Amino acid sequence: MWAADCSVGKGSGTMAMITSEIDDLLQPFFRKILLRDELGMEEQRAIAAAADQQIHFSAGEDLVREGDRPMRSMLVASGFTCRYRLLADGERQLTAIHLPGDFVDLHSFLLKEMDHSVGALTDCTIITFPHERLVKVTERYPHLTRLLWLLTLLDGAVHREWLVGMGRLSATQRTAHLICEMYIRLESLGLANDRRFGFPITQAALADAVGISTVHVNRVLQELRHRALIVWDGGPMQILDWAALAEAAEFDDLYLHLVQEPR
Amino acid sequence: MWAADCSVGKGSGTMAMITSEIDDLLQPFFRKILLRDELGMEEQRAIAAAADQQIHFSAGEDLVREGDRPMRSMLVASGFTCRYRLLADGERQLTAIHLPGDFVDLHSFLLKEMDHSVGALTDCTIITFPHERLVKVTERYPHLTRLLWLLTLLDGAVHREWLVGMGRLSATQRTAHLICEMYIRLESLGLANDRRFGFPITQAALADAVGISTVHVNRVLQELRHRALIVWDGGPMQILDWAALAEAAEFDDLYLHLVQEPR
């Protein structure tokens, strides 16, 4: 099933970085933070200085595995990744989808042992941050520390939103909700506009995200298409009627905390 | 339904505390941390000094509501509380159950606006921590800051575990899983032993936690009783066959990170 056919990638093309390149790769990350607070130049330099390598992963590869004890945390610079767990019967459940600017295992910095795996949904580029450098950041930059903490709290907020959907919304509503969430998160980073975004994942992966079978996700998508809410067939995901889609999903972006204020 | 009959409690009996009383109330909290790292005397004093008031809430009252912007965070000293959200049709979904020693809205410290509500499942006692004092903790005590951060990461880990269950386990498995989780968390704090613990919540609340109807939760409990896995009828929850219950639920306590090591 899933465990068998994807190796833990060391990732192809590990390489050291020059300063201007780091700054480019960190842009989505800075943007994500600047949507929610201010970030001083010194703090930006501190983050850039804590960055180590960039690594490329191919779709399907694992960045880290349940049970690992990574010595570094990973930030997505490009591409889509996901957190997931496998069950006894081989079924898979995603617990988050991560975009450029997201730390995927800042958790391991303090939790130490991974309680879930992280995989690449598409080809992606990652920046690594050695834990010992992150410790130093927390020793010297309290405000920056609070911002990193905030990022993990945002992950928690998204987890809760997914939980509510899983418990109380229909498969169609959850799927619509995920589409809304992906769009708002991408648009806030400047990576999408016009109610349209690239979403190059399989229906099977989408099924694992919303917690249904691949057969059923297919029918759900047909329903969303027939109700003229979306177009998604090989090309980008296009939202035809945002208001209707958001209402169907009971989507409210409060939980994404897209408000700039002192933290 | 739910929103109507429970007011936001200011809580009865707000009162200032004397030092020895604070220390008593903080015991479950210290214990929770000491299960996962060391905590110096100075750090313990710093936390105690940041505490402000104690407040009592009655079962059914809300501690904070979605949309609030609290100026303080709350730590449970006794009793059970829950995070939850209400949906358009009045249905409720819990996203976490909190025990003594748990911070229930350390999140609001950085997220600012509450994206969910917190309610008292039983009568409970709370200790409040003004946000401005928590800021000072993060400015002066980096290691303690990391520990507070860790606590919110643990919340996230539990969220993910629930998500996996909601997506891929049956109602019976999720219920069994929650029982296992409650027991291990309570036992680790010294608040339960002998495979038995007080669990004074209604079947309706349990249904809201596992995301099913009250009728179905009743049938699930009967199944667990008939399979001789638990006893739960008015008295404490008693686990008759831990191994079988944990196996049925695919329960593994890794996600609770009950390992003492430097963070």
Next chain:
DNA sequence: CGCGCTCTTGACGAACATCAAGCTCCGTGG
């Protein structure tokens, strides 16, 4: 050309929701 992956469709069954009613327990007021 053939193989594998993804998407699609139909038939059927299992898990769970909903609706409705009755039960027990317990506190309250007459």
Next chain:
DNA sequence: CCACGGAGCTTGATGTTCGTCAAGAGCGCG
């Protein structure tokens, strides 16, 4: 003391949602 009412628990009948099984179609790739 008992009647009453409410909250929580229990049970049965019925319907919907979604999973499973099976098969086939389209498409890229070696």
